[in-house]
Amino acid sequence: METKKLNIGLVGYGFMGRTHSNAYRSVRNFFDVPYEPVLKAVCARNPERAQAFANTWGYESIESDWRSLVKRADIDLIDIASPNDTHAEIAIAAADAGKMVLCEKPLGRTAAEAKAMVDAVEKAGVPNMVWYNYRRVPAVVLAKQLIDEGRLGRIFHYRAKFLQDWTISQDLPQGGEGLWRLDAGVAGSGVTGDLLAHCIDTALWLNGPIQRVTAMTETFIKERKHTLTGKVQKVGIDDASAFLARFGNGSLATFEATRYARGHKALYTLEINGENASILWDLEDLHRLQYFDHGDEGRLRGWRSIHITDSDHPYMKHWWVPGLQIGYEHTFIHQVADFLQGISEGQNPSPTFRDGLATDYVTDAVLKSARSGEWEGIEPEN
Numbered sequence: 033m034e035t036k037k038l039n040i041g042l043v044g045y046g047f048m049g050r051t052h053s054n055a056y057r058s059v060r061n062f063f064d065v066p067y068e069p070v071l072k073a074v075c076a077r078n079p080e081r082a083q084a085f086a087n088t089w090g091y092e093s094i095e096s097d098w099r100s101l102v103k104r105a106d107i108d109l110i111d112i113a114s115p116n117d118t119h120a121e122i123a124i125a126a127a128d129a130g131k132m133v134l135c136e137k138p139l140g141r142t143a144a145e146a147k148a149m150v151d152a153v154e155k156a157g158v159p160n161m162v163w164y165n166y167r168r169v170p171a172v173v174l175a176k177q178l179i180d181e182g183r184l185g186r187i188f189h190y191r192a193k194f195l196q197d198w199t200i201s202q203d204l205p206q207g208g209e210g211l212w213r214l215d216a217g218v219a220g221s222g223v224t225g226d227l228l229a230h231c232i233d234t235a236l237w238l239n240g241p242i243q244r245v246t247a248m249t250e251t252f253i254k255e256r257k258h259t260l261t262g263k264v265q266k267v268g269i270d271d272a273s274a275f276l277a278r279f280g281n282g283s284l285a286t287f288e289a290t291r292y293a294r295g296h297k298a299l300y301t302l303e304i305n306g307e308n309a310s311i312l313w314d315l316e317d318l319h320r321l322q323y324f325d326h327g328d329e330g331r332l333r334g335w336r337s338i339h340i341t342d343s344d345h346p347y348m349k350h351w352w353v354p355g356l357q358i359g360y361e362h363t364f365i366h367q368v369a370d371f372l373q374g375i376s377e378g379q380n381p382s383p384t385f386r387d388g389l390a391t392d393y394v395t396d397a398v399l400k401s402a403r404s405g406e407w408e409g410i411e412p413e414n
């Protein structure tokens with residue numbers, strides 16, 4: 033297969049900058065994709081740190097202003113892995129410059145921001161994708177296949193939660209590198225945009241559109257010192273968020289996310305109960321899918337714990353031998369592989385910016401309902 037080069041310009045060098053860089057570097061070792069990602073430039077405000085990152089990951093050059101990066105003729109794709117308040121401006125400028133755009137989740141801090149991003153990439157006609165990486169967990173893809181094959185039958189319930197415990201300390205400041213997720217101005221919201229957004233993206237993919245939500249949120253620590261100002265300031269994010277939802281297919285759902293579930297670090301679980309079968313998945317055991325099929329012979333009926341490591345499981349033929357599992361970083365590699373394959377065939381693999389907007393409409397409705405105390409509908413695009 034003829035391989036074309038695809039020059040990447042990455043903005044941001046935090047946790048997500050690392051996961052994306054690793055994916056670009058690894059993808060061709062495992063997937064026969066028609067593009068070769070070339071790590072052309074990494075952009076970050078601090079040049080020494082950017083250079084250190086470039087040295088570690090093999091970027092050819094650095095930039096300290098994303099505007100210069102976007103203008104470069106030798107860049108094909110802008111990848112936004114910087115904090116949420118930068119997503120819209122960079123994505124719109126990149127699309128206007130004719131670049132492909134990949135963006136970390138959530139797409140916008142609000143649906144209005146995300147809508148402007150969708151308009152920009154669609155007007156420019158450039159490939160685009162949001163890094164909702166959990167869609168690329170082999171067990172979650174298998175769940176999607178089982179649902180699409182109709183094995184669950186009519187769906188009654190969808191249940192998702194994403195539990196963490198890293199912000200319980202009152203002494204933790206808000207804002208600045210590493211802690212911008214606690215600064216509402218930068219992040220847009222707290223766990224609703226950071227964690228529930230993952231649960232919602234997967235849910236829309238697996239179970240279709242959500243029609244209405246009723247939510248509650250709480251900010252347990254009301255004031256924190258701000259890293260950048262040094263002053264104690266009001267906390268504007270939601271520390272915990274829970275909502276009930278009705279899906280278009282008639283199923284009922286509960287969603288919960290918090291950073292105050294002592295002992296839980298990244299417990300993202302989802303369960304779907306259908307008329308004929310149920311599935312259950314847990315990020316902390318991501319290579320397993322729990323499956324219960326009521327059609328099994330009665331004496332042997334029970335929950336199966338399927339070890340998703342066989343070559344006929346999604347993505348697994350690209351990895352090791354049966355029985356040997358893969359992990360979190362592989363989901364990003366799968367996403368890059370699907371993107372490169374898709375664009376070579378003139379398709380734009382999901383989740384596109386439009387899919388990211390659908391999630392932002394739900395998170396907007398969740399936050400609106402938490403304020404109003406009422407059931408809220410979801411915007412029509414969803």
Ligand code: SOE
Nearest residue numbers: 047137196213226227230298
């Ligand atoms: C927050 O701690 C976080 O890193 C999220 O921002 C990621 O999206 C999630 O995958 C893991 O948790």
